[in-house]
Each structure stands twice: as C-alpha cells, then as structure tokens.
Amino acid sequence: MGDPVVETKFLVPQRHQELVPRRRLTVIVERASTSALTVVSAPAGFGKTTLLAQLASPPEQERSGRATAWVSLDEGDRDPRRFWSHVLHAVERTSPGAAASALDLLDSATGSLEGVIVALVNELSVHPGEVTLVLDDYHLVDDPALRDDMAFLLDHRPPQLHLVIGTRADPALPLARLRARGELVEVRAKDLRFTADEAAAYLNDVHGLDLSASEVSSLESRTEGWIAALQLAAASLHGRDDKRAFIAGFAGDDRFVVDYLADEVLDRQPAPLRRFLLETSVLERLSGPLCDAVTDQDDGASTLVALERRNLLIVPLDDRRQWYRYHRLFVDVLRSRLLTETSIDVSALHGRASAWFEQAGEMDAAVRHSVAAGDLVRAADLVELAAPALRRQRGEGVIRGWMDVIPDEVVRRRPVLASVFIAALMAGNAFAGVGKRLDDLEAVLAAPADAVVVRDRAQAERLPALIATHRAGLALVAGDLDLTISNAESALALAGTDDRLTLAAPRALQGLASWTVGDVRSAYQAYTAAAKDLEAAGHVADVLGCTVTLVDLALTLGRLGDAQRLARQALDLARSATTTDVVRGTADVWVALGRVAWQYGDAVASVRHLDRAADLGEGAGLPQQPYRWRVAMADVRAAAGDWRAADALLEEADRLYNGDFSPNVRPVAATRARVRVRAGDLAAARRWAGHRGLRPHVDVTYVHEYELLTLARILLAEHALSGDPATVTDTIDLLERLREAAEAGGRVGTAVEVAVLAALARDAAGDREQALESLRVALAVAQPEGWVRVIAEDAEGLCSLLDEVERLDGSSHFLADVRAAAGAPPSPTGAPPRGGRSGSPRSRDEGLAGTQDPRPAHIEPLSERELEVMRLLGSDLDGPDIARRLSVSLSTVRTHTQHIYAKLGVNNRRAAVRRAHQLGL
Structure with missing residues (x-):
C-alpha cells in the first residue's frame, strides 16, 4: 500500500446554482480544453477555482468528450512523492488505466521520479481518451523540487493530455517557449474581474441586496472587479441599513480590503459564531461532530449549515452536506486572526482535534494535530499504540510518513517506537541505515529503566526476538544465508512459544533462505508454518502474502492442485475477515489464482482472475502486485501473438520489480527474453544472455535455473537457424545437468519443462526415439496434475512428436486439452477438448468462476x-x-x-x- 491520499483533494468544488453568467469566459474554457497548458494566474479571490470548476464540470466534460482529473493542492504537496501520488491517483480515477503503471512505479521508486513521469507519459500516449489535468492552488507547490519534473512532463506531453494550472503567481515553467509555439492559454486577473454588469448581477440577483446602479458601480470600481472582495462586501452588507455609507467608506488595496472586510464579517457575527469560525479554522475539513469536539460545543452541524446558507465562504465537500471546508482565502484570514486572539488556546484546539481523530480511527490526522499542538510525547504515544493495527493492515506507508514529524530525539528514548520505524523501513525495502538503528535500539534497551519510555508493554517484551528477526532480514538481503539462519534461530528461541506473530517472521525468513539455495521442500514447510502462525495471530493480509509465496513454491514442486487449493483458501479467509474493506493482498492472490488457471491451460479463467485483481485497485495489492500482474498478463498477450504488448508489459514489470525478501529465481528480464525468442527477435534474446554471462557449460545453480532454461530455448532457436550440431549438443548437455539438479531438489515443475525442451533438442539432433521418450516423461509427470500450459507453449515444435505419441499410445483427454490450449487443430484420432479426468482447467476452476455459462467449456460470453x-x-x-x-x-x-x-x-x-x-x- 502506498502512502495515504486525501480523497477530498480529487473533488471538483461544487458550483453554486445561481452563478453569474459569464459568457465571455466560454471561449477561454473551450481553448483551455485543447491547449498544452492553460495558466489561470491571478491574486487570491479572483475566481480562479470557480473558472476551473466550470472547466471540470460534467456538462463541459460531456461537451468536450474529455475526462477531467482534479487535484486541490496544499503545501504538503511540495513533497514530490506526495504531489505525484495525488496527481496520478486523480488521473487514474477519471481515466482508469491511464496512470496505473506510474502509480505502481511510484510505490517502489526511490530517488528521481523521472521514471514515474515517463510511465505516465507512455500510458497516456496510448490511452484512448483525452485527459485534462487541473492543478488548483499550484503556487503552494511551485518549488524547485517539482519544477524539473513538471517541465519534463510538458516537454514530453502526449497529445491526449491537457494541463490546467490555477495559481496566484506565474509558475516557474517554460511559459515563453510554450507561448511562442502557440501552446499556452493565459487567463489573467483582468480576464477574471467582474464587469459592472456581472457585479450588478452578483450583488443584486445572487445576494438580493437591491443596490442602485451607482452603488454597484462604486463597489465595482473600488474592488476593481475582485470577486472575493465583492463576496465579503456582500456578506457585510446583509442586514445593513446604512449601505450607502458603508460603500462610500470602502477603499484600499487588495490586502487592506481583505483585512477590512474580514474584520467586518467577523465583527458583525454574534460572539459565539465568531469564536466558532476562529476555532474551527485549525481544521482542513469540517464536520458537525468534529467541530463540536474542537469547540467544546454541541451545535457544529447546524452552524455549518447556517454558514453555508449565509454564504460565509464555506465549501461543501460531499452531496450530503456532512463535510465542508472554508474558502482558502477566508481560512487564511481566520488563521491570522486566530493567532492574535489571546483568549483562545490554539494548542488546545489541535489537541482536541487530535483526540477526536484518534477516537474516529483516523490516526494520521490524530498524529499530525498532536504535532501541531506541540505535544510530541502524545504524538509518539499515538504512533506506538497505533502501529500493531496498522501492521496488521500492512499500513507501513502511513508509519513511514510519521517518521518525518516525530523527531529522532523523541524516538531514541522509545525502543518500541524505534522498532516500529525499523519494521516499516524494511517492509518498504529501505535498508540503508537500518543496521545503525538496530545498534541504537539495543543500546536503549541496555540503558537504565528511567531513561526509556514504553507505552506498548506487550510489544516491548517482543523486542529481543524482533531485533534478531530484523538482523536476519538484513543478512538475507546481504546474501549471508548462514547468518540469516543463525539470527532466525535466535529469534525463535527468544520468542514466546505461544507468540504466534513473533514466531512467524523468523520462520518465513528460514524458508526464504532455504528457497534461495533450492531447498524448495523445506521452504514450503517453513512458509506453511509461518502462514498458520499469522492466521492464528489475525494477520490476514500477511497470510495472503505468504500464500502467494506458497503458490510459487507449490508450482515449483509441481503441485498444481495444491497451488489452487491454497489460493482458494486464502480468498475464503479474506472474505471472512471483513465485510467492508478488501483485505490488502487479495489482489495478489487473484493473480496467483490466474497463474494457476494459466498452467491448467484455461486462458479464459486466467484473464478473468487477472481482471478481478486489477478491478480491486491499488489498495488491495501488496508492493509486489504491480510487477506480478504484468508478468501474468504478458503470458496471456504472448499466447495471443501480441508480442509488442507482452514485451511492453514485461518492460514495465522489470522496472516495477519488488521482490521483497524473496530470491529472484524467475527474473523478469529472462521472461522477456523468452517472449522475444517466440516473437523471432533472437538478437535481443542473445544480447540478454550475453549481458548475464550465460553459457551452456556454466555451473548449474538453483538461483540461475530459470535463466539457464531460457538459455536452452535461445540455443534451440539458434540451432533452427544455423543447423550447427554443436549448438544442439551443448543444449542437450545443459538440459541433462538441469534435469539432475531439478530432480535432486524435488522441483517437479522445473523437471517438466526440462523434459519438454529435451524432447525438442533430441528431435533436432535426429534422435527420434530419445525425443519421444523425453516427451513421454513430460506427459507422464504433467498429466496427473493437469500441467497443460507447459506442454502447450511448445506444442508447435512438438507437433509431430505429439502426433506420434498419440498414434503409438492412444489419444487422451489431456492431449486434447494441450491442443486446445495451444490453439492447434485436434488430431483426427483425438477427442475434442473436454473437462474431466485429466484435470482440465475448466472443471478445476468452476468453483471460482461465478455464474456458469451453459455452453460447452464454460467460455466467457462474447459481447x-x-x-x-x-x-x-x-x-x-x-x-x-x-x-x-x-x-x-x-x-x-x-x-x-x-x-x-x-x-x-x-x-x-x-x-x-x-x-x-x-x-x-
């Protein structure tokens, strides 16, 4: 899960029903929808947001046929990661698929974000629809850290993207160059000012002030059409008997006008309402119960409704009028006044807000208000106590965000908090400096008790075992397997025998160490134990993550049925664990199930499961989900002969790769090389093998097993072109060594592929008898578990061998399923594809397929x-x-x-x- 996003930032501000008609701006709106960049630049209160909201309104979107992504920016978005997170989420919400890979890359990217922007540009360039991206209040983020990224986006903008910026000052972007190219639309204060007629319509028709033409003209000239000033003036004029005198005395520059009218608005309100406005200005968003908590009153909801009715610069954030925010100009003024009010304790306001958010379960806001209150002790307490629940939900991204607001000097005295931050860093693959943090943590534990602060006593008791677990993880990342196992054993010895949560991690690390050296059986056993521990501890998201690994291991062991059973059980567990939100990791399990269906030869079910994973969205996936999904979908596209799409998916997957602590035993680049061999791009595959230093006579190790199998495919393709007998001899020798290693390690899934390739190699060498024998071995191992795809992938090369096996040994349902999966015509003597005894994909996957299609083979209906x-x-x-x-x-x-x-x-x-x-x- 990436860092949290603020949902209300994507909401287009609601337009009042009685807006003043401004037909002269219609042309500007139309030009903005087709330009590369539109800059709406004017001082505060000139109606920039109102114009942008018009551009993003449903009628305008329907008229133009363009989707509009909206982001309301704030100062927190100066951080490039947060800025791009909100931008990408906005684009993805309005145009699904237009920013998916960029979001996935952002979740795993470190350092420069250029790759994220490249991914966005690439996705938009092939997106079928046009997208208008509106960035409101851009001046709050116009920072050197973002300028290069934004300039890069503009320089490489695909024609589908139209960028619109609302700002109080011209942004530091290449405006001159865009202006010279005719790619810039500029809207300035002079364009936005109310004309005399518009001012009259606003003051009299909207506000019902019944002012004379001369009074309207006076206000319009004194404000120079400044909309916010007119709005504040209208608020002050309501109920006045001396309107003429008020208008006559109204004068000043922009800042003076704001100050003067704010004073007028505030001073004319009843004292309780004035205090309400000031006290609630500390909030970014407002609701009745939240305002009650902050003001220590009980009329928050009715007051908010009254403020909206009186047009006191308050903006509704939802259709039910439950959440609001103040107009940005107004809240700025309120906050400046609040600082001068000695009778109001601002820290206490933030403290009450923190308490409310804590009670509501919104811990991020609770922590940040506590920091604003200056109560760092409480903020640290909140983080420490909230961490177990967040860890259960895999919310490490939120915890990492808190690291920026809790000072190190506070963390140093809190060993539990220090361990929480270490775990969050390691979960995000941020290992730099973790060793030093562990050393500091051990030093704190050795300090006198009165120098240590602990709020979560249960977690404190786990610290020795947790430290050993963290060190085991660091050792695994460093490739020191002996130290990994040693530290994991120490962690198991230090953990309580009934502390299933603390026992799970070192067991999983032991399993990963075993997996790295090819002892897949031991890895499977260790991970199974870890998953049971996590389930007993109620960490369902972690169980789902373990299940994905177990599916990988089961496939390597050749246990296709076990892999499917594990995935189904995990989905059942996820469903039973919640009735509202989707458990994080659910999407990963759907991808795993899609991989199993693919191996069964059921492309329809595989695509359905992959679509289900994509539909669940980013929040339902673990950090590894983005690359896993792309690898699985690349298989589908390659099987359909869409080599370009498959290669593009694998290129993205390689860039998004996040292996966590797992060994990279199936490198994405190797899969990409396989696709290129099948697509006929042998030169690219050769370059990959050369870069990896792969040769036929290198030592066979498990971690390079998949790459060496890929090399065998490259060698077979080379032999087909050159006819060089030495090439096929080298291939046979390599495959024989791979077979011995796979059988010794019990890696049945690998052994099946080796046997298939051996059949191809022996046939190429002219040894028909041995080729048939190798194919029979492959079929004998594959058929009981229903491994259709591993045979079907090479069915074209095996065609004559399959025919001969069928002629000699008789037809079978399994061979029919292989031919169907390969898209090849059924043998004249063979039966048509059907489900049943061979473990056909359609019969095995019905349990999760939803409503069954009454037609044969349960084919998904065509539109x-x-x-x-x-x-x-x-x-x-x-x-x-x-x-x-x-x-x-x-x-x-x-x-x-x-x-x-x-x-x-x-x-x-x-x-x-x-x-x-x-x-x-």
Whole structure:
C-alpha cells in the first residue's frame, strides 16, 4: 500500500446554482480544453477555482468528450512523492488505466521520479481518451523540487493530455517557449474581474441586496472587479441599513480590503459564531461532530449549515452536506486572526482535534494535530499504540510518513517506537541505515529503566526476538544465508512459544533462505508454518502474502492442485475477515489464482482472475502486485501473438520489480527474453544472455535455473537457424545437468519443462526415439496434475512428436486439452477438448468462476460487437476490410480480436473460427 491520499483533494468544488453568467469566459474554457497548458494566474479571490470548476464540470466534460482529473493542492504537496501520488491517483480515477503503471512505479521508486513521469507519459500516449489535468492552488507547490519534473512532463506531453494550472503567481515553467509555439492559454486577473454588469448581477440577483446602479458601480470600481472582495462586501452588507455609507467608506488595496472586510464579517457575527469560525479554522475539513469536539460545543452541524446558507465562504465537500471546508482565502484570514486572539488556546484546539481523530480511527490526522499542538510525547504515544493495527493492515506507508514529524530525539528514548520505524523501513525495502538503528535500539534497551519510555508493554517484551528477526532480514538481503539462519534461530528461541506473530517472521525468513539455495521442500514447510502462525495471530493480509509465496513454491514442486487449493483458501479467509474493506493482498492472490488457471491451460479463467485483481485497485495489492500482474498478463498477450504488448508489459514489470525478501529465481528480464525468442527477435534474446554471462557449460545453480532454461530455448532457436550440431549438443548437455539438479531438489515443475525442451533438442539432433521418450516423461509427470500450459507453449515444435505419441499410445483427454490450449487443430484420432479426468482447467476452476455459462467449456460470453467481429473473422475479409465493414478503426478491430482470442483460449484466427464452430457461435 502506498502512502495515504486525501480523497477530498480529487473533488471538483461544487458550483453554486445561481452563478453569474459569464459568457465571455466560454471561449477561454473551450481553448483551455485543447491547449498544452492553460495558466489561470491571478491574486487570491479572483475566481480562479470557480473558472476551473466550470472547466471540470460534467456538462463541459460531456461537451468536450474529455475526462477531467482534479487535484486541490496544499503545501504538503511540495513533497514530490506526495504531489505525484495525488496527481496520478486523480488521473487514474477519471481515466482508469491511464496512470496505473506510474502509480505502481511510484510505490517502489526511490530517488528521481523521472521514471514515474515517463510511465505516465507512455500510458497516456496510448490511452484512448483525452485527459485534462487541473492543478488548483499550484503556487503552494511551485518549488524547485517539482519544477524539473513538471517541465519534463510538458516537454514530453502526449497529445491526449491537457494541463490546467490555477495559481496566484506565474509558475516557474517554460511559459515563453510554450507561448511562442502557440501552446499556452493565459487567463489573467483582468480576464477574471467582474464587469459592472456581472457585479450588478452578483450583488443584486445572487445576494438580493437591491443596490442602485451607482452603488454597484462604486463597489465595482473600488474592488476593481475582485470577486472575493465583492463576496465579503456582500456578506457585510446583509442586514445593513446604512449601505450607502458603508460603500462610500470602502477603499484600499487588495490586502487592506481583505483585512477590512474580514474584520467586518467577523465583527458583525454574534460572539459565539465568531469564536466558532476562529476555532474551527485549525481544521482542513469540517464536520458537525468534529467541530463540536474542537469547540467544546454541541451545535457544529447546524452552524455549518447556517454558514453555508449565509454564504460565509464555506465549501461543501460531499452531496450530503456532512463535510465542508472554508474558502482558502477566508481560512487564511481566520488563521491570522486566530493567532492574535489571546483568549483562545490554539494548542488546545489541535489537541482536541487530535483526540477526536484518534477516537474516529483516523490516526494520521490524530498524529499530525498532536504535532501541531506541540505535544510530541502524545504524538509518539499515538504512533506506538497505533502501529500493531496498522501492521496488521500492512499500513507501513502511513508509519513511514510519521517518521518525518516525530523527531529522532523523541524516538531514541522509545525502543518500541524505534522498532516500529525499523519494521516499516524494511517492509518498504529501505535498508540503508537500518543496521545503525538496530545498534541504537539495543543500546536503549541496555540503558537504565528511567531513561526509556514504553507505552506498548506487550510489544516491548517482543523486542529481543524482533531485533534478531530484523538482523536476519538484513543478512538475507546481504546474501549471508548462514547468518540469516543463525539470527532466525535466535529469534525463535527468544520468542514466546505461544507468540504466534513473533514466531512467524523468523520462520518465513528460514524458508526464504532455504528457497534461495533450492531447498524448495523445506521452504514450503517453513512458509506453511509461518502462514498458520499469522492466521492464528489475525494477520490476514500477511497470510495472503505468504500464500502467494506458497503458490510459487507449490508450482515449483509441481503441485498444481495444491497451488489452487491454497489460493482458494486464502480468498475464503479474506472474505471472512471483513465485510467492508478488501483485505490488502487479495489482489495478489487473484493473480496467483490466474497463474494457476494459466498452467491448467484455461486462458479464459486466467484473464478473468487477472481482471478481478486489477478491478480491486491499488489498495488491495501488496508492493509486489504491480510487477506480478504484468508478468501474468504478458503470458496471456504472448499466447495471443501480441508480442509488442507482452514485451511492453514485461518492460514495465522489470522496472516495477519488488521482490521483497524473496530470491529472484524467475527474473523478469529472462521472461522477456523468452517472449522475444517466440516473437523471432533472437538478437535481443542473445544480447540478454550475453549481458548475464550465460553459457551452456556454466555451473548449474538453483538461483540461475530459470535463466539457464531460457538459455536452452535461445540455443534451440539458434540451432533452427544455423543447423550447427554443436549448438544442439551443448543444449542437450545443459538440459541433462538441469534435469539432475531439478530432480535432486524435488522441483517437479522445473523437471517438466526440462523434459519438454529435451524432447525438442533430441528431435533436432535426429534422435527420434530419445525425443519421444523425453516427451513421454513430460506427459507422464504433467498429466496427473493437469500441467497443460507447459506442454502447450511448445506444442508447435512438438507437433509431430505429439502426433506420434498419440498414434503409438492412444489419444487422451489431456492431449486434447494441450491442443486446445495451444490453439492447434485436434488430431483426427483425438477427442475434442473436454473437462474431466485429466484435470482440465475448466472443471478445476468452476468453483471460482461465478455464474456458469451453459455452453460447452464454460467460455466467457462474447459481447454483441465481438460476435459481429467473430462472424467476419470466419469470412475471407482481411483486417482492413472488417474495419470498413463495421465502420471502425483497424486498431479497434484488433482490440476486439484480442479479446475474442483470450475468451476462446486461442492465439490465431483459424483456431478462433474453429473454436467458435465447436461452441455454436
């Protein structure tokens, strides 16, 4: 989970129903929707946000056909990570998929964020719709830390993106260059000022003040059309009998006008309401109960409604009028007045706000108000006590955010808090400096009791075991497996025998150490024990994370059925653990289930599960989810022959890779090399192998096993081009050594792939008998568990061997499923694809497939448009002809075709037509 975002920052401010018509600004709005950059620059209170809200309004979006992403910025967004987090979330909410990979990359990126922006640009460049990104109050973040990033975005902006900035000062961006290119629309104070007619409409029609033409003209000239000043003036004029005298005495520059009218507004309010305004100005957002807590009164909700009715610069944040905020100009004035009010204890206001947020379970706001109150002791207490629940929810990102506001001198005296921060850093793969923090933590534990502050006694008792666990994790990252195991054993010895939570982590680390050296059986046992401990401790999100690892291990061991069972059980656990929010890690388990379905040969179910994972959103995934999903989807795209899409997904996955503490035994780059071999780009695959230093006669180690299998595929492809017998001899020797290592380690999943490649290599060497024997070995191991895909992936090369095995040994449902998954025509003597004894994917996955399709094989229904395309695919028309027949673009036809292939589980047009005939489509 990334750092938390503030939901209300994405809400377009609601427009009042009785706005003054300003038709002269319509042209500006239309130009802004097509320009590279629109800058709305004017002093406070000139209606910038109102104009931007008009640009982002549903009618305008519907008229232009463009989605509008809105971000209300504040000073906290000066931090580049927070700024881009809010920007990317805004884009993703309005245009799903337009910022997904950039968000995933941001969650794992360190240092420069250029890669995040590149990912955003790349995604927007292929996004089908246009996006207008509105950044309101940009002057609050116009900082050197962001200027280069924003300039980079503008320089590489895809045509689909239109950037709109509302600001009190011109931003430090290449405005001159954009102006010269005609790519800049500028809206200045002179454009936004009310004309005399608009001022008259505002004062008399909206506010009902019944002013004479001369009085309106006087106010308009004295304010120079400054909307905020007119708004404050209107608030002061309500109920006055001496309107003429008030208007006659009204004068001054901008700041004086604000001060003068703010005083007028405040001073004319009843004392209780004036105090309410000042006291609640410490809040970023307002609700009735929250205001009651801060003001120590009981009329917050009614007061907020009254303020809105009186137009006292308050903005509703939801349709139910439960949450509000003050107008930014107004809250600035209120806060400046608050500091001069000696009768009001500002620290106490923040303290009461902190207590309310704590009670409401909004710990981030509770901590930050406590810091604003100057009560760092309470803030530290809150963090220490809130940490266990956040850890259970995998909320380490929130904890890392608190590290910026709790000073080190406070942390040093609090060993539990120090351990909380260490755990959060390690969970985020931020290992730099953790060793020093552990040394400091041990020193604190050795200090006199009166020098140490502890609020969570239960956690304090765990500290010796936790320190040993942290050191085991550092050792694992450093590659020192002996020290990892030693520290993990110390942690287990120090933990209480019934402290399942503390026992789980060192057991998992032992499992990871075993996995790293290829002892997958021991790793599986250790992780199983860790998952049981975590379930007993109620850490469901961590159980889901363990389950994903267990699925990986089960697949390596060849236990496809166990892998599916584990994933299903984890999903059942996640469902039973909550009735509201989705447990973090649920998306990862859906991806794991999709991988299992893929190995069963069920492309339809695999895509359905991957879509389910994507639909759950970022908050339902662990940090590893972004790259895992892309790798799994790349398999689908590659099987459909969409090599470019598969390669792009793997490129993103490699950039987003976050292995946590797990060994990188299936490098994304190796998978990408495999795709390139299948796509015919052998040169790129060779370059990868050369960069990795891979040669046929290198020592076989488990951590490089997958890469060496990939090398074998490259060598086979090279032999097909060159016919060099030495190449295939080297390949056979490499595969034999890989077979011995896999069998010794019990890695059945690897052994099946080795046997398949050995069949191809022996056949290429002209040894037909040994090739058939290798293929029989592969089939014998694969069939009981239903490993369809591992055979189907190479079905084209194995075609004649499969035919011969079927002729000699007889047909089987398993071979029919292999052919169906490969999109190949069924053998004349073979049975059509069907579920049943061979463990066909469709029969195994029905439990999670939802409503069953009554047609054969439970194929996901094609849409009406897809059926039209399917019928035309059965004709003699080519792609452009089909596009012309349907009056759509060729790319649209290709998209529909890819969806059809995925749903039917095929990878070419001929197979799709054949499958459609079988299903009666």
